Amino acid sequence: MAAAFALLALLGGSPVLAYAPPLRRDYEGARAVSPRLARNEPAPAEDDLGIPEGEDLDAEDLEAPTPATPPDGPTAQDPSGDGKTGDGKTGDGKTGDGKTETAPGELTIDDVFGTAAEHKDVVEQPAAGTKDAGATKGRIGSKFDGKLDMRVRVVSSAYYDINRVDQRGFGRQENRLEFQFAYKPDRHLQIVGDVEPVFFGLAQTPELDDLATQRLLTPFHIESDAAYIALIDLLPGLDIKVGRQIVVWGTADRFNPTNNINADDLEDRPLFTEPIANQMVVVDYAPLQDKLWFEGVYVPTFFPALLPPSAAAALKDPQTPVPFASDADEAKIGNLQNLLAIQPGLVPSVSGHVRQPSKRFTTGQSAIKLGTSLGGVDMSISYYNGRHDIPTPVDVQSSRKDPQVGPNTTKECCYRSDVTLIYPRMQVLGLDFATQLPFLNNMGLWGEGALFFPQRQSLSIEFPLSIDVTTGKNDDGVQNPVRGMVGRTIRSTPYIKATAGLDYTFGKHVYVQAQYLRGFIDEFGADHIGNYLVGGADLIFFGRHFIFRAFGVVDFPTGKGDRGSYVVYPELILVPPWGSVTFEIGSFFLLGKPDTKFGQKAAGSSIAFFKVVGVF
Secondary structure, three states, X not given: OOHHHHOOXXXXXXXXXXXXXXXXXXXXXXXXXXHHHHOOOOXXXXXXXXXXXXXXXXXXXXXXXXXXXXXXXXXXXXXXXXXXXXXXXXXXXXXXXXXXXXXXXXXXXXXXXXXXXXXXXXXXXXXXXXXXXXXXXXXXXXXXXXXXXXXXXXXXXXXXXXXXXOOOEEEEEEEEEEEEEEEEEEOOEEXXXXXXXXXXXXXXXXXXXXXXXXXXHOOEEEEOOOEEEEEOOOOOOEEEEEEEEOOOOOOOOOOOOOOOOOOEEXXXXXXXXXXXXXXXXXXXXXXXXXXXXXXXXXXXXXXXXXXXXXXHHHHHOOOOOOOOOOHHHHHHHHHHHHHHHHOHHHOOEEEEEEOOOOOOXXXXXXXXXXXXXXXXXXXXXXXXXXXXXXXXXXXXXXXXXXXXXXXXXXXXXXXXXXXXXXXXXXXXXEEEEEEEEHHHOOEEEEXXXXXXXXXXXXXXXXXXXXXXXXXXXXXXXXXXXXXXXXXXXXXXXXXXXXXXXXXXXXXXXXXXXXXXXXXXXXXXXXXXXXXXXXEEEEEEEOOOOEEEEEEEEEEEXXXXXXXXXXXXEEEEEEOOOOOOEEEEEEEEEEEOXXXXXXXXXXXXXXXXXXXXXXXX
16 A cells, blocks of 8 residues: 555656746856847857947847848938938937937936947847857857867856745755867867866765765766767758757747757756757758758667756655546545555655666667748747656555554555656657747747657556555445556657747837746646746846846646646846856745645745856
């Protein structure tokens, strides 16, 4: 009876975190643009002294796709061809000094926050030049004969658990060094590398012997987002990259149902959904440049998602809903959970065992994508054959333990459950687009959808003793003790996950974004898909030196008796006048009842955080 014990929110109530759009490890503060473009654009250039130059971003520069280049020469609105209208103003209604024309004595917003000309230390994001992971972070002017590009960042952060924990305190301290380089000795060859030593400030020494182990006293590990060789223009428009890399598909902001090649990093909540690099072969062919292009990917070995520490709570909490596809099976598990609440001595200790996929060539992941840009709309179709990167349970074996001394009324005193989890296979057909609407002042609009074909899966639970699970709605008036049950968790029925969103910039100082999600990143199976609304805004002051950012997520109830849950994520970003450093302070609140998406234990604690980023 216990293993409802295993109750396994790793399948529909899996260890979820929440939306954190602005914070990526390669985020450079006020000099970066929107999260969606910051993921794909190279970092802004700096002069030899490391002092950035440039201007504030206008509305059309933020989030929306790049507009077509206007024609050269005079036009009806610009008869002289000098960028000004007949009354001497520029096309944006400004005078020659860059300020908006106003009546005498009238105060404008530029008088309060400044204009682009007055803030040369905050630069505009340059046009896209590369998709390489090694070219997406801050850089220094270290060049070797124009062939070597070096980039360095230092990131220090601290997270403080403030709610949904047994005791408040620092839960995470991290110091990260990021070294990236791109060496291009020839126009047909590029070598890209990235090494990130990570030091944790919290010792992991619960035992005396641990104090003699360096790796426990000062925890340390190394990450890498890139280590590959690129062969460029082997044939006109044909590139091949081999090695460790990141390939991001989709047009939505962070929640991309068509993006399944790289596993997700779910361990760091403010950096939620950041991809993890993997070894792969990527072939890009653009016979007509952006008018027609192909991308093919082969990943030899599967790499799983990095789960947060709270993931184990999905297995150990006996009241976590088990996502059976059948209402009758859910009712049986509900009966077991009620019994566990009455008799805590039946609650088992739980151990999870993940079965890794085989490493044969035929079990690798493959994907292909076809894209085009027509009439100001970027669009693509894609196909992926691989696995879901979050494990799901398939078997629970329960057994008795040697009883502890004393009354057997405490949790985990007498029973043990061993849970086996696997990474189910899936195939995905995807479609995405992105555009801007000129008649709405270049408002950005995007959408993507994916049709999933999942592997059918069942969950078998063995009880340590006979239990009658046909009570309540299933009660037939006869005792029906059983030693286990088997129920379907994932049906082979295809299902859709989708994201649709828009963004808009009001002047230079207000940016807003909203997205509708059909299916969260951890949800898998036709019976376990929810509906969500993600939205937020940036308020930009003093030439992007001070930004107030607030985003959130709403989890809508999906059926009778369901309750909603929420995520609230405010943040302040400060860039000092001297540049090269960014300060961030914020919080990450998870709100909801224990049986809801963001309220369950697997979602983790609410935190406050501080981060400082140095770039040189």
